[in-house]
Amino acid sequence: MSELTKITLSEQDIPTAWYNIQPDLPSPAPPVLHPGTGQPVGPDDLAPLFPMALIGQEVSQDRFIDIPGAVLDVYRLWRPSPLYRARRLERALGTPARIYYKYEGVSPAGSHKPNTAVAQAYYNAAEGTRRLTTETGAGQWGSALAFGCAQFGIDCEVWMVRVSYDQKPYRRTMMQTWGATVHPSPSDLTSTGRAILAGDPSSSGSLGIAISEAVEAAVGAVDTKYALGSVLNHVLMHQTVIGEEALRQLAMVDETPDLLVGCTGGGSNFGGLSFPFLREKLAGRMSPTIRCVEPAACPSLTRGRYAYDFGDTAGMAPLVKMHTLGHDFVPDPIHSGGLRYHGMAPLVSHLYELGLVEAEAIGQLECFAAALTFARTEGIIPAPEPSHALAATIREANRCKESGEERVILTALCGHGHFDMGAYEAYLAGQLEDFDQPEERIRAALDRLPTVPV
């Protein structure tokens, strides 16, 4: 077995194509519906929001899609990303498991999000878009898009969920440094924001509300389109560079994973890591268990309903079939801003229904404890979002300690936590609490799901 700690690829090894899982699915995912008519959407319905190239990728049945040269040129700034063997963590846990983590915090914005932000900015610029609007929770996606837009010379306007806007002022400055304009959401700049503020002037916001604001600002404005940082098929596909690299890196040290774990907000880092492995599994070449980890405060897979719902709070975004807590569900203000989304990617939801991936929910206290154990052994301070995957990894490593099994665990460390010191400070001061959602609150939000004609 290799003695390497850091398994690296050379710049020539950056994948040159994204993997599209759609043609390999045992059955197709249900169609996306128009929010007004409830009928399947066509390209023209989506054209006010997205450039045609991305609309094409959303429904493509091509197994691989070439990555444009201009996107690869930007990827070269940080890709390929390293795969680490977590030797110090293993030793501290006393586990016979072998733990690997794919680290995406080496990107300029500090997370996996630039893998799609750069691609989306490129395709928009190529089709003449002058301005992109978006939402951001933790600030990771907004900063990734700000960086991507700066690379291709387009303006970027970001609605940042109020609770993160207040908790993470330096993420805001980071976006502004790359040239973006940032608003707290809900804002008084859109009719959605004004309506929410009228009902609750101190609303902490949610990703669903911020999406509505960004969509509203894009629709009807000249040369402006909207970019989403997760959930959609093309976004998950852009992230598959993570899994494609990890496949090669594990092969370099002669390892095959028994378990993959990734945190799931909208599903993009999880899909990015796991889909290439799922392809191998479906082809019978390996058989890892693949597990999503979500926050107990926002448990869309483990406690939500698989139903058609709006992607945003105001009901302007298309209807997609997904595991959802209801489009107007506002999760408690946990510190993993990127995991506070009411729904889950349709592809991840579909795979969950098919039994090809599993899911568990973990409270934030266990996640922060895992993050500290990780930081004190491996050195890297994780973002609160991937601390969920680390908590699940540590659970599994402890199970291996009890059973004596030498399982190979692969996880996505999808971002660093350098801008999350407020969260760490609160945890260290004993000020964080776990939020377990009462059943009635989830049921009440699910009662307001839209009815659709299918």
Ligand SMILES: Cc1ncc(COP(=O)(O)O)c(C=O)c1O
């Ligand atoms: C570091 C990080 N991890 C994970 C997520 C969750 O998103 P996804 O499930 O699409 O990876 C976010 C979202 O903002 C994030 O910033």
